[in-house]
Amino acid sequence: KSNMHNSTITDQTKLQGNVKRYAAKQAALQIIAKPLLANNTVKIVNMPAVVDIKPLLKLTENLGGTFSFSDTNTVEINTCCLTNTIATDDIVKTMRATILVLGPLLSRFGHCEVSLPVGCAIGQRPIDLHLKALEQMGANITIHAGYVQAEAPDGLQGAHIIFDKITVTGTANIVMAAALAKGTTNITNAAREPEVVQLCEILRDSGVVITGIGTAELSIAGTGGKLVDIVPFDVIPDRIEAGTYLCAAGISNSTVTLENVRPDHLEAVTGKLEEMGFDIDTTENTMTIHPTDTIKPVTIVTQEYPAFPTDMQAQFMALATQAEGTSTIEERLFENRFMHVSELQRLGADIKLNGHTATVIGPSLLSGTDVMATDLRASSAMVIAANIAEGTTQVHRIYHLDRGYENLEKKLGDLGAKIERLSE
Ligand code: EPU
Secondary structure (H helix, E strand, O other), X not given: OOXXXXXXXXXXXXXXXXXXXXXXXXXXXXXXXXHHHEOOEEEEEOOOOOOOHXXXXXXXXXXXXXXXXXXXXXXXXXXXXXXXXXXOHHHHOOOHHHHHHHHHHHHHHOEEEEEXXXXXXXXXXXXHHHHHHHHHOOOEEEEEOOEEEEEOOOOOEOOEEEOOOOOHHXXXXXXXXHHHOEOEEEEEOOOOOHHHHHHHHHHHHOOOEEEOOOXXXXXXXXXXXXXXXXXXXXXXXXXXXXHHXXXXXXXXXXXXXXXXXXXXXXXXXXXXXXXXXXXXXXXXOEEEEOOOOOXXXXXXXXXXXXXXXXXXHHHHHHHHXXXXXXXXXXXXXXXXXXXXXXXXXXXXXXXXXXXXXXXXXXXXXXXXXXXXOOOHHHHHHHHHHHHHOEOOEEXXXXXXXXXXXXXXXXXXXXXXXXXXXXXX
């Protein structure tokens, strides 16, 4: 145990009530990079107060930009007068999403250096597709001393990019690079995640001509280097954070209402909860999950949006431990995203792992013990499981959790969870 980290204790509880606000990690796409394309001060509302945002703002500052908060969740970012085009490793290594500065910086300045993101617990997570696409747009790229050094002295040129794999940050990087490039960029096999859609919509509302928004074929007419006046925008509610509370409610088989959500972003998740027997009522911006007589087993395959998200896989595995029967969960996006299996087993779950597929045999009586949070979503799976485990569970290394969840213990506490943050 280190003295630096925190741990959370939680005890058996039945959750009940409302959760009102979500805006977290996936918002990174919106925060860091768009201002880099802007001529004006960009106002962002509903900014998440999570640890992962800090490196993004720090990086903005390092590049010569400024930011100020008018309240906890509203920030204004100005990058009109950037002085530096080097994103150093001390920041990039703390957060992979900082690679999102590569496209906009290169397109705007014709050169930049960005530290290569370091490996990550859930798998390799390369950036080869980002680099290949930028090369197709005319960039010369070399990797030197851990940095991507990119040059395009005459600016980037529109190109037809065909992504071999669907990549969320890769699509966002190229959309932003294309926004300032000369000519039109067409992207085939683009990511359709709501965060990418919002990025495109904001650029469109700010005057960049983009078609195909929300589809796998995007077309972006570049401004030829002219910076854009970016309209103020609200960060969309975090669908993974919301989905996590649905699983927390599901495992305790209780009624919980989520307010200020986008149910349309959660259809794959609610579809699986319904298959498990839960009734879910939705309005345009609320969702209520109701208890079920029997939690049924489920079959899940993680895929790109609009299919079932990899970022909800661990939470559903926790929930599947309480289903009456055998669930299967196949992970297709990240090769190593099963580290929560051994921790759930420590709590008493019956899970067999075979390659990329986990078989969960339920229901298991879980009993509290010490477990380790291994990545962001695995951490929330531990907390979800701890809610119905007998006795007390200590979840160590929850710094992972703070990267993407805003006040998780307060929100779960308000629902009735017996949860406490301790110093370790
Ligand atoms: N890939 C490549 N080459 C590339 C880029 C991606 O092979 O150049 C592969 C990856 O290794 C992976 C797949 O393509 O197998 C998809 O990766 P993607 O690029 O879409 O992932 P990402 O953009 O790095 C974002 C989220 C992740 C989320 C994934 C998948 C952010 C900041 N991160 O990552 O979020 O799991 O999309 O939806 O938006 C999390 O929230 O816990 C999290 C890890």
